[in-house]
Amino acid sequence: MSFTIAIDGPAAAGKGTLARALAAHYGYAYLDTGLLYRAVGARMLAGDEPAAAARSLDPADLDPTILRTQTVAEAASQVAVLPAVRVALVAFQQDFARAGQGAVLDGRDIGTVICPQAEVKLFVTASAEVRADRRMRELLDAGQPADPAVILAEVIARDRRDADRSTAPLVTASDATLIDTTDLTPAQALSRAIAVVEARRPA
Numbered sequence: 001m002s003f004t005i006a007i008d009g010p011a012a013a014g015k016g017t018l019a020r021a022l023a024a025h026y027g028y029a030y031l032d033t034g035l036l037y038r039a040v041g042a043r044m045l046a047g048d049e050p051a052a053a054a055r056s057l058d059p060a061d062l063d064p065t066i067l068r069t070q071t072v073a074e075a076a077s078q079v080a081v082l083p084a085v086r087v088a089l090v091a092f093q094q095d096f097a098r099a100g101q102g103a104v105l106d107g108r109d110i111g112t113v114i115c116p117q118a119e120v121k122l123f124v125t126a127s128a129e130v131r132a133d134r135r136m137r138e139l140l141d142a143g144q145p146a147d148p149a150v151i152l153a154e155v156i157a158r159d160r161r162d163a164d165r166s167t168a169p170l171v172t173a174s175d176a177t178l179i180d181t182t183d184l185t186p187a188q189a190l191s192r193a194i195a196v197v198e199a200r201r202p203a
Contacts, residue, residue, distance in 0.1 A: 003028070003102040004117075005197060006110035009124035010159050010170065011073070012131035012138075014181040014189060018124055019106035021190045022197070026104075031096050033107035033114070034076065036089050038067040041075030050079045054088035070139060070154070077158050080108070081165040090114060108162055111173035120197050121176035124189070128155050130182050 005022060009015040016032055023030035036054075039061040043053035066072075079085050093114045097103045105114065111121035126134075132152035139146040162170035172178065177196045181189050 002098050002100060003119050003201065004097045004115050005102070005104045005120045005122070006115045006118035006173075006176075007104065007106040007122045007124060008108055008111050008170070008173070008176070009106075009122075010108075010126075010131065010162065011155060012134045013124045013126045014134075014184075014186065015106045015122075015124040017186050018122070018179070018181075018189050018193055019104045021186065022193055023104040025190070025194065026102055026197070028102035028104050029096065029100050031093065031103065031105045032062075032064070033089075033093055033105055033110065035062045035064060035067055036092065037076040037080045037085070038072050040079045040085055040089075041077075042067055042072050044079055045072070045075050050082055051084035051088060054079075054085045057089070057092070068138070068142065069144065070135075070151075074154070074158075077161055081161065081167065083167045086167055108170045109168035111176050112171060113168045116173070120200050121173045122179055122193055122196065123172040123176040124179050124181060126180060126182040128152065128159065131155050 007015045007019045020030055036057065039057055040050055040053045044050045093105060097105055097115050111118055129152065132148065132155045135155065136146040136148055136151050179189055179192055
């Protein structure tokens with residue numbers, strides 16, 4: 001029986017960093033579900049119809065070095081509101097969660113829609129200002145231009161889109177543990193998450 005850890009939260013809250021660290025700590029498989037939507041968004045930008053792109057998505061499309069741009073991130077947020085795209089990607093994510101001895105998935109609807117029966121659900125958040133600053137640093141580190149005011153506005157707009165979409169809006173699962181990383185280091189966030197997981201793992 002696979003042990004599933006579902007991690008949700010808004011953009012740049014630190015959920016990806018936490019998810020990768022948890023997967024490494026326990027030796028579980030890891031899936032950044034946001035890359036699925038980024039891959040569809042990138043193919044939409046290239047001229048593909050979003051739902052068709054989602055249905056034909058290939059693992060080779062999930063290259064983070066290509067998909068980690070602000071333009072692709074905005075496209076991902078746009079295609080994520082399309083019900084046909086979401087339906088096409090649900091099976092991929094659920095199959096991944098059930099494979100092997102354990103899996104960590106991070107996204108925006110893992111604990112509420114993709115894996116509602118996950119053994120552990122975490123909701124990772126941080127203030128919009130801190131998340132915008134993190135995103136800006138990522139872009140600068142990648143050699144891309146970054147305007148602080150523009151990035152903050154984009155973070156706030158993306159939060160609104162994710163929360164207001166009719167299909168699988170970004171909400172905290174009723175049984176999720178909240179981890180606010182505004183004032184936490186990655187190591188501190190990992191320590192809190194491990195404590196939650198250890199309380200629920202079978203002996």
